[in-house]
Amino acid sequence: MAKGDKVKRVLAFTGAAAFIAIAVNLLVSVINAHKDKWRKKKRGLLRSNVCVNLSAFEIHHLTDRIIAKSNEIHDLVASVHLENVSYENAVAPLADLEEFQYPLVQSCIFQKMVATSDEVRKASADAERILDSHFLMCRKREDVYRVIKAYDKKGEWLGPEAKRYVQSLVKDFERNGAGLTSSKRKEIESLSSQIEKLSLEFIQNLNNDNGFLFFSEAELPGMPSRFIESLDKSEQGKLKVFLKSHHVLPILEYCKIGSTRKSVAIAYCQRHGRENLAILKHLVHLRHKYAQLLGYSNYADYVTEPRMAKTSSKVFEFLEELSNNLSDLATTELNFLKDLKMKEEGDASFGMEDLAYYIKRAEELHYNLDMAEVRQYFPVNLVFSGIFKLLEDIFGLTFKEVKDVEVWHETVKLYAVLEFSSNDLLGYVYLDIFSRHGKFTHTCVLSLQNGSSSSKGIEQIPVTLLISHCPKQFDECPALLRFSDVICLFHEFTHVVHHICNRAAFSRFSGLNVEGDFVEMPSHLLENWCYENLSLKMMSGFHKDITKSITTEICKSLKKKRDLFSGLKLKQEVLTCLFDQIIHSRDNIDIVELLRHLHPKIMLGIPLLEGTNPASCLPRSAICYDATCYSQIWSEVFAADLFATKFQDDLLNLHAGLQFKKKVLQAGGYREPFDILSDYLGRKPSIRPFVEIKARNSLPLAEIN
Known part of the structure; x- marks a missing residue:
């Protein structure tokens, strides 16, 4: 085999043959061929089982082989006599199986997002469905659970990470009902099926809603001409506004007539009110029942247990403390908006329909930015070279x-x-950043292979993939990115760094396999660099002359725009999170009455819009983020503490960056996140820096007045 061919194959082994253990002599030859080039230390046998360019047939075949091997190992573990159970015959086979088959599973399913062939994308989606079902069944196997539980009771540990791995296995089985009686397992299965069916019905109701309102053009003053031109007209010449976000949000931001904004906001918050409210109530009841069958007092405790928060009471404590600390800032902001409304409309009353409009008005009056002009400073290639440079300097x-x-x-x-x-x-990253037909349309990071070390001493190197949808250069005109896309790319690239720097020995704790309310924290930390003068200039350059970086004035305005009225915006987020936690921690609660009571309490006396339906205005509580709505703001708060404490005064503080890489990123999922953060900060994490940053950077009222 020619040297060039060896290089091509080091990361991509095609066909079902990838399932066979990689020949040691080939691995050694590949590593030796790269040793001088990369001057790296060989920490064992580095290997990759990532397969690219699989055909539809190969995906189906590899899926079958993955399942066959998985069944073989699980059957082997299940056959161990309980009195003879040991780490070598019970735990190590499962750990090695996870490590070896993870990249093969990812090889089957990542193609649904990037493949150029419809046939391959369909085969990949089918493989994901089949494999998800298989692994769910594995997590419910009572025979395997008994063996792992028996070893757990023996208390023989090889080290802290192995101990945590065994405990994780036991908890995974128990959270899926493996420790229940046969009748209770059947009940769990039934509840799970009902919850899935109702969740899908809830989503379909919202997606299929075609409700609309008619307005005359005179009732829509302030709306951009292109928006008016895009609306359908009735025979009477009325403009048709659909109750979809692409129509509703612009009206709430730009329409000058309060009654129009109010009617649109109310109608939007009543979509499928009766049907979806009934579904939400039923979903909450079923979720509580599901959690209680598994031994939890409520569904919120079930959901938060494997996360950084651990309990719903910890989430309540966090949200209430945050809300209280934001009240002064939010009150000052609200009074400013009320004054603005009085000047413009002569109306002292202020409702939720006014919030987005007057925030937008304040932004236009005092910090108006031409985002089209800002875009001229962010050519795609320059943004990526700047991101690379920043990550090199920081980490x-x-x-x-x-x-x-x-x-x-x-x-x-x-x-x-x-x-x-x-x-x-340290690892590899594939960049698939340009838009094309059939490709996944959002920016995200996928783990293709987790870094890990098997019990046989073979090390797998991290391999990850960043997918984006950047425009391509056309007729020598450089592809330009919106500022929001720059932030998104930097955020996701931090996930790449986290994945590659993770040094957990077990695949289960490697890559991005950390607590769900912790995994976004590093990325939220690095987002701060997107608003600082020094780093923005490193990522920017005027597209006609890249030696001209973005101006300092624009940088300052972008930072002010980020935190504009952040107190009120965060209060809205706290409202959603508290509502979500309450309905999932208490059974038989009146959901409508709860929102009616909670809304003015959190939103500083602003009343709930009449007729508002909780299932329509807070859909995240019903689906996708049930009992986890808090995760985003949780990550942002503690990321702010990290930034303020370690980087705010020195953005390129290499010592702080190296320590962050060592103590936070490398730690992986086998240490408790609070311990990780406390070790890095030298104290317990706090919400105070987050609140102080928002107060400092929010609307400077004295300057405006």
Whole structure:
């Protein structure tokens, strides 16, 4: 085999043959071939089982082999006599199976997001459905659970990470009902099926809602002409406004007539009111019943247990403390908006229908930014080179493009990520950033292979994929990014760094396998760099002359725009999170009455819009984020503490960055997040820096007045 062919195959093993253990002599030869080039230390046998360019047939075949091997190992563990159970015959086989088959599973399912062939995308989606079902069944196997539980009771540990792995296995089985009686397991299955069916029905009701209102053009003053021109007209010449976000949100931000805003806001918050409210009530009841069958007092405790928060009471404590600390700032902001409304409309009353409009008015009056002009400073290639440079400066990393490798599309690139000081190879990242037909349309990071070390001493190197939908260069005109896209890319690229720097030995704790309310924290931390003068200039350059970076004035305005009226905006988020936690921690609660009581309490006396339906205005509480709505703001709050304490005064503080990489990113999922943060900060994390940053950067009222 030619040297170039070896390089092409180091990361991409195609066909079902990838399932067979990789030949040691090939691995050694590949590593040796790269040793001089990367000058890396060989920490064992680095290997990758990532497969690209699988055909539909190969995906189906590999899926069958994954399931067959999985069944074989689970059956083997289940056959162990309880009196003879040991780490080697019970735990190690499952840990090694997870490590080995994870990249193969990902190889089957990531193609549904990037493949150029409809047939391959369909095969990949089918594989995901089949594999998800299989692994759910594995987590419910009572025979395997008994063996792992028996080992757990013996209390023989090889180390803290192995101990946490065993405990994680036991908890995973128990949370899926493996420890229940046969009758209770059947009840759990029935409840799960009902919850899934109702959740789907709830989503479909909202998606299929075609409600609309008619307005005359005179009732829509202030709306952009292009918006008016986009609306359908009735035979009487009335304009048709659909109760969809792309119509509702612009009206709430731009329409000058309060009665129009109010009627639109009320109608939007009443969509499928009767049907979805009944579904929400039923869903909450079923979720409580599900959690109680598994031994939890309520559904919120069931959901938060494997997360950083651990209990719903901890979430309540966090939200209430945050809300109280934001009240002074939010009150000052609200009074300013009330004065603005009085000047413009001569009306002292202030409702929820006014919030978005007057925030937008304040922004236009005092911090109006031409975002189209801002976009001229962010050519795609320059943004990525700036991101690379910043991550190199903060974390001591190096990104080097790897040529002549197999990829699924000609625009896909592969980068090796190395330790700057030693040139050790840390991992690989595929960048699939340009838009094309059939590709997933959002920016995200996928783990293709977790870094881990098997019981056989073979190390798998981290491999990840960043997907985006950036525009391509056309007729020598550079592709330009919106500022929101720049933030999104930097956020997601931090997930790449987290994935690659994670040094957990077990695949289960590696990659991005950390607590759900912790995984976004590093990315929220790094988002701060997108609003600082020094880092923005590193990522920008006027598209006609890239030596001209973005102006300092624009940088300041972007930062002010981010925190504009942040107190009121965060109060709205706290309202959603508290409502979500309450309905999922207490059974038989009047959901409508709860929102009617909670709304003015949190929103500083602003009343709930009459006729508002909780299922329509707070749909996240019903589906997708049930009892976890708090996660986003939780991550943002503690990320702010990290930024203020370690980086605010020195954005390129390499020592703080290296310590963050070592103590936070490398720790993986086998340590408690609060312990990780406390170790890094030298104290317990606090909400105070978050509140202080928002208060400092929010609307400077004295300046405006």
